[in-house]
Amino acid sequence: MASRAKATILDIAREAGVSKSTVSLVLQGSGLIRPETATKVRKAIEDVGYVYNRGAANLRKAHSNVIGMVINDLTNPFFAELAVGMERVFQAAGVVPFIANTAENPVRQEEVLKSMMEQGVAGLIVSPARGTMPGAFRRIEAAGVPVVFAMRRLPESRIPAIAPDNRRGACLATEHLIRKGHRRLAFFGGSSDLVVYQERLGGFLEACEAFAIPVVDRTIVEGETSRKGGMACLETALAMPEPPTAALCFNDAVAFGVILALRKRGLEAGADFAVVGFDDVAEAEHYSPGLTSVAVDTAGLGERAAHVMLKMIQSRTTRAEDHIGAVSLVVRESSGPDRSSQMGDAA
Amino acid sequence: MASRAKATILDIAREAGVSKSTVSLVLQGSGLIRPETATKVRKAIEDVGYVYNRGAANLRKAHSNVIGMVINDLTNPFFAELAVGMERVFQAAGVVPFIANTAENPVRQEEVLKSMMEQGVAGLIVSPARGTMPGAFRRIEAAGVPVVFAMRRLPESRIPAIAPDNRRGACLATEHLIRKGHRRLAFFGGSSDLVVYQERLGGFLEACEAFAIPVVDRTIVEGETSRKGGMACLETALAMPEPPTAALCFNDAVAFGVILALRKRGLEAGADFAVVGFDDVAEAEHYSPGLTSVAVDTAGLGERAAHVMLKMIQSRTTRAEDHIGAVSLVVRESSGPDRSSQMGDAA
DNA sequence: CTGAAAGCGCTTACAG
DNA sequence: CTGAAAGCGCTTACAG
Numbered sequence: 001m002a003s004r005a006k007a008t009i010l011d012i013a014r015e016a017g018v019s020k021s022t023v024s025l026v027l028q029g030s031g032l033i034r035p036e037t038a039t040k041v042r043k044a045i046e047d048v049g050y051v052y053n054r055g056a057a058n059l060r061k062a063h064s065n066v067i068g069m070v071i072n073d074l075t076n077p078f079f080a081e082l083a084v085g086m087e088r089v090f091q092a093a094g095v096v097p098f099i100a101n102t103a104e105n106p107v108r109q110e111e112v113l114k115s116m117m118e119q120g121v122a123g124l125i126v127s128p129a130r131g132t133m134p135g136a137f138r139r140i141e142a143a144g145v146p147v148v149f150a151m152r153r154l155p156e157s158r159i160p161a162i163a164p165d166n167r168r169g170a171c172l173a174t175e176h177l178i179r180k181g182h183r184r185l186a187f188f189g190g191s192s193d194l195v196v197y198q199e200r201l202g203g204f205l206e207a208c209e210a211f212a213i214p215v216v217d218r219t220i221v222e223g224e225t226s227r228k229g230g231m232a233c234l235e236t237a238l239a240m241p242e243p244p245t246a247a248l249c250f251n252d253a254v255a256f257g258v259i260l261a262l263r264k265r266g267l268e269a270g271a272d273f274a275v276v277g278f279d280d281v282a283e284a285e286h287y288s289p290g291l292t293s294v295a296v297d298t299a300g301l302g303e304r305a306a307h308v309m310l311k312m313i314q315s316r317t318t319r320a321e322d323h324i325g326a327v328s329l330v331v332r333e334s335s336g337p338d339r340s341s342q343m344g345d346a347a
Numbered sequence: 348m349a350s351r352a353k354a355t356i357l358d359i360a361r362e363a364g365v366s367k368s369t370v371s372l373v374l375q376g377s378g379l380i381r382p383e384t385a386t387k388v389r390k391a392i393e394d395v396g397y398v399y400n401r402g403a404a405n406l407r408k409a410h411s412n413v414i415g416m417v418i419n420d421l422t423n424p425f426f427a428e429l430a431v432g433m434e435r436v437f438q439a440a441g442v443v444p445f446i447a448n449t450a451e452n453p454v455r456q457e458e459v460l461k462s463m464m465e466q467g468v469a470g471l472i473v474s475p476a477r478g479t480m481p482g483a484f485r486r487i488e489a490a491g492v493p494v495v496f497a498m499r500r501l502p503e504s505r506i507p508a509i510a511p512d513n514r515r516g517a518c519l520a521t522e523h524l525i526r527k528g529h530r531r532l533a534f535f536g537g538s539s540d541l542v543v544y545q546e547r548l549g550g551f552l553e554a555c556e557a558f559a560i561p562v563v564d565r566t567i568v569e570g571e572t573s574r575k576g577g578m579a580c581l582e583t584a585l586a587m588p589e590p591p592t593a594a595l596c597f598n599d600a601v602a603f604g605v606i607l608a609l610r611k612r613g614l615e616a617g618a619d620f621a622v623v624g625f626d627d628v629a630e631a632e633h634y635s636p637g638l639t640s641v642a643v644d645t646a647g648l649g650e651r652a653a654h655v656m657l658k659m660i661q662s663r664t665t666r667a668e669d670h671i672g673a674v675s676l677v678v679r680e681s682s683g684p685d686r687s688s689q690m691g692d693a694a
Numbered sequence: 695c696t697g698a699a700a701g702c703g704c705t706t707a708c709a710g
Numbered sequence: 711c712t713g714a715a716a717g718c719g720c721t722t723a724c725a726g
Contacts, residue, residue, distance in 0.1 A: 019713045054465040055402035058705035075427040096462040098445035115443040118401040403719035
């Protein structure tokens with residue numbers, strides 16, 4: 001059936017008794033070819049086991065149909081969801097997204113980016129690794145390849161970013177905690193070198209300000225954005241003389257860690273200490289107790305990012321507007337009322 | 348700095364005052380070039396903002412450095428771990444893995460595979476989607492591109508597969524349950540169109556046989572391989588006249604579902620019903636209660652698959668041996684002793 | 695050590 | 711509607 005050596009359009013042409021131009025036209029679905037000829041050519045394509053060589057075509061056409069997705073942590077289900085959203089719209093547009101993982105490593109990211117560029121991607125959607133240098137994308141921009149940031153952005157970059165309304169989400173969550181009676185509040189996890197951190201912490205502080213929570217009653221503990229980081233944050237906070245009674249966590253992973261650390265101490269999230277997460281990953285709903293979290297419509301953001309990218313490619317620009325996605329608070333069992341404050345009121 | 352139009356080796360040659368052959372040699376790190384010349388060329392490469400065009404190079408060289416990873420469900424953290432393992436060895440070998448997700452859809456898989464082939468991948472590592480037709484990889488094999496299956500395999504395929512020892516894992520887990528005193532056992536989740544299912548179920552039955560568990564006391568409930576599927580399985584089993592007291596689940600996702608469904612009924616995994624999962628994803632350790640599960644060394648399997656692929660490419664073959672990875676049972680709290688049987692003994 | 699020339703597989707005007 | 715010819719950016723013998 002298929003020959004050992006790779007078949008080319010010339011083999012097809014020979015097989016079908018036409019010129020290679022005709023084969024190329026058929027391949028591109030041109031209407032210029034007589035139907036009978038096209039059928040004959042298509043049969044020949046089958047017979048020789050032809051595989052289209054997109055590299056050769058791109059070389060000639062000078063544009064490609066692959067878009068790179070560069071993600072900082074593929075093991076975080078959050079990013080997998082984002083990827084799924086993007087793939088949905090790319091598929092419809094006939095473009096193929098290739099995903100690569102940087103594992104939160106700027107050096108690896110550099111390599112991955114280089115590879116994608118060499119491969120001739122039409123555009124790049126990236127969630128930059130922590131510690132990415134401000135100039136990391138200059139060459140790519142200079143080459144005229146559109147880039148959009150998803151979920152994360154770089155401090156002073158003009159690259160368009162698609163992200164949830166972090167500040168508002170954090171603000172909503174903090175208000176919720178305050179209305180539940182909590183007066184000593186913590187913000188757990190993350191570090192200030194991430195723009196997202198600054199936004200989320202900003203929302204937390206804004207709500208504290210609005211409800212006149214004194215500065216001494218605001219505890220901020222930086223830490224890894226993982227379960228482990230969350231566990232450490234709780235330990236640190238509980239060792240304080242006047243520990244907080246509730247915490248907004250940088251993300252759900254941190255929140256899960258806090259819940260675990262509470263359990264290890266024989267405490268229960270919701271009853272003994274209120275916990276709120278961020279991102280509302282699928283697991284939040286099924287956790288025990290159910291995790292109150294800020295929903296960010298992850299797949300929707302992925303779709304949006306893909307659309308922006310498609311438009312940039314089409315209009316041959318590297319500029320686009322930022323997009324801030326709506327957020328909402330999903331209240332579950334992990335964020336119960338303050339008990340200690342009732343005692344405090346009584347005293 | 349960088350020019351608008353894409354720079355080519357000709358631009359570099361002009362800038363550096365050498366021929367384009369010399370530039371090409373420098374690009375390939377050839378030792379034939381005088382150091383001073385190489386330095387001069389490298390400077391020119393910087394100055395013109397050159398991006399290597401791998402497509403053009405591959406066209407000439409007729410081989411590429413990209414390997415495709417085609418995964419059936421990127422949102423399952425299990426596959427992300429597998430991908431991470433593969434990336435580790437590919438990175439060291441200087442090859443770039445591009446990941447694509449088929450979302451368990453054979454049609455989508457067809458498209459993704461076609462795209463990868465057109466892109467000129469050197470090889471393909473795939474975890475085939477459910478319902479993949481036996482002939483789905485014939486064309487790819489015929490084209491001489493090496494394929495290895497990871498985690499899953501196809502019924503009658505000669506494509507090498509890298510997978511854990513499913514049968515042994517299931518057997519170990521079932522023995523564990525029996526030694527804990529359970530005599531009415533269930534196998535939850537999965538469906539018989541997956542080879543993996545047959546292997547895991549086979550191990551379950553083998554252990555039942557070895558310990559002379561009567562056939563009437565073996566409950567097999569097929570179902571989706573997700574939390575939801577697990578919840579449904581438990582409901583089905585508990586509605587039986589003589590319900591099982593323990594279950595081996597097709598994978599951890601199903602097991603998490605079973606634990607949730609138990610909790611909804613006011614029962615606790617471990618104390619009221621024993622649950623064992625399969626895969627030992629990271630979450631298993633942190634779940635409440637901790638999930639007993641069969642550890643399969645996911646990242647290790649990923650590395651192994653990558654190594655096999657590299658060797659196949661190097662030796663220009665599409666054949667290789669299967670690799671069956673060792674497994675072990677990690678016992679946690681979810682698999683407690685049978686209580687009902689003590690009552691039964693007393694009666 | 696370096697240069698001139700051919701060719702990888704495709705597309706694209708240009709004739710006919 | 712179809713064919714002959716040039717060229718995309720690179721690598722690879724082959725001379726020198």
